[in-house]
Amino acid sequence: MNGIPRTAFSALRQGSSRYSTPIEAAIIEHAFDSEISRLTLPLPTGPRHVHCYLVDGTLFDTGLGLGEPGWSALGIERVAITHMHPDHVGGAAAAAAETGATVHQGALDYAQCERVWGTTDWPERMAAWFRRHGVPPPVADELIEQGHAFAPFISYARDPELRREGDEVAGWTTLELPGHADGHLGFFRERDGLLVGGDHLLAEISPAIGLYPESRPDPLGDYLASLERTIDLDARLVLPGHGEPIRDPAGRARELLEHHARRLHETAAALERDRPRNGFEVSLDLFGHELAPTQRRFAVAETLSHLEHLVARGRAERAEDGRSVTYTAT
Numbered sequence: 001m002n003g004i005p006r007t008a009f010s011a012l013r014q015g016s017s018r019y020s021t022p023i024e025a026a027i028i029e030h031a032f033d034s035e036i037s038r039l040t041l042p043l044p045t046g047p048r049h050v051h052c053y054l055v056d057g058t059l060f061d062t063g064l065g066l067g068e069p070g071w072s073a074l075g076i077e078r079v080a081i082t083h084m085h086p087d088h089v090g091g092a093a094a095a096a097a098e099t100g101a102t103v104h105q106g107a108l109d110y111a112q113c114e115r116v117w118g119t120t121d122w123p124e125r126m127a128a129w130f131r132r133h134g135v136p137p138p139v140a141d142e143l144i145e146q147g148h149a150f151a152p153f154i155s156y157a158r159d160p161e162l163r164r165e166g167d168e169v170a171g172w173t174t175l176e177l178p179g180h181a182d183g184h185l186g187f188f189r190e191r192d193g194l195l196v197g198g199d200h201l202l203a204e205i206s207p208a209i210g211l212y213p214e215s216r217p218d219p220l221g222d223y224l225a226s227l228e229r230t231i232d233l234d235a236r237l238v239l240p241g242h243g244e245p246i247r248d249p250a251g252r253a254r255e256l257l258e259h260h261a262r263r264l265h266e267t268a269a270a271l272e273r274d275r276p277r278n279g280f281e282v283s284l285d286l287f288g289h290e291l292a293p294t295q296r297r298f299a300v301a302e303t304l305s306h307l308e309h310l311v312a313r314g315r316a317e318r319a320e321d322g323r324s325v326t327y328t329a330t
C-alpha cells in the first residue's frame with residue numbers, strides 16, 4: 001500500500017525516511033519481529049503517543065487509560081509497569097480486569113503512585129510546593145483544576161505484586177533505574193540483551209528529570225548513576241515508552257550524560273553568592289520566558305533537580321523558610 005508510511009518499518013520498505021502515525025487511532029500495532037509487538041496509544045499532550053510492548057505474554061505499560069484498547073484479545077498473561085506516570089500506569093486496572101493478569105510494579109513506585117493518584121489533595125500540595133519555589137500563583141494554581149479533572153481517569157491497579165532490584169518476572173530481571181521517576185524500573189532479558197526501558201532512555205528527547213514534592217532528594221544524581229549503569233549493562237536494544245527503539249543504548253546514555261553536564265554548568269552559572277534566586281527565576285535563564293503554564297512547571301521541576309544536584313555536590317546552597325526556597329552559589 002502506498003500513501004504516507006505510518007511506521008518506521010513501512011517507511012523503510014517504501015524507501016522513505018519519513019512516516020506519520022495517526023494519533024486519533026485507538027491502537028496501532030507494530031511488530032518488530034515475530035515476538036515483540038509494540039502497541040501505540042494516543043496521548044492528548046506531550047509526545048502525543050505512548051508505547052506499550054507485548055512480549056511473550058507480558059504487557060509492559062498500559063497507556064493513559066483513555067479509550068478501550070481491547071486488552072482481552074491480545075493474549076496478555078501478566079502486566080509489568082515501568083513507572084507511575086499517568087501515560088504508563090493509567091490503563092493498568094482496565095488491562096488487569098479485562099485479562100485477569102497479575103500486575104507487577106516497583107515497590108517504591110507503587111507507594112508514590114498511591115500518594116499521587118490515590119489521594120484527593122495532591123494538586124493542592126503540588127501547587128503550594130511550586131509557589132514556594134517562586135512560581136507565580138496563576139501558573140502554579142492552574143495545576144489544581146487540571147489535576148482534579150485528570151486524576152479520576154488514572155486507573156492504576158491496586159495491590160500489585162511489588163517488585164525490587166533483581167526480582168524475576170517471567171524471565172525478565174527487574175532493574176531499578178531511578179531518575180525520571182524515583183521508582184522507575186527497567187526489565188532486562190539477559191539472553192538477548194533486550195531492555196524494556198520505559199522513559200529511562202529515549203531516542204529523540206531528553207527524559208524529564210524533575211524534582212517534585214516528596215521525591216527522593218537528588219533525582220538528577222539518581223539519573224546520572226542510572227545512565228552510568230546503562231553503559232555498563234551494555235543492552236543490545238532498548239524499547240522505550242516514546243519514540244523509536246534505541247540500538248546503541250550506551251551511546252545514547254553518554255549523550256544524555258553530556259546533556260546534563262552542560263545544563264548543570266548553565267545552572268551553576270545562573271547563581272550568585274550574594275543574591276539568592278529561586279527555582280522559577282533560574283528556569284527563566286535556562287528555558288526562556290515564553291512557556292505555557294504546563295511547560296513552565298516542567299521547566300521549574302527540571303531546573304530544581306539541577307539546583308539540588310549542585311547542592312548535593314557542594315556547588316550551591318539552599319536556604320528555606322516556610323514561605324520560600326532560594327539558592328546561592330558557594
Ligand SMILES: [Zn+2]
Pocket residue numbers: 083085180199
Ligand atoms: Zn514518564
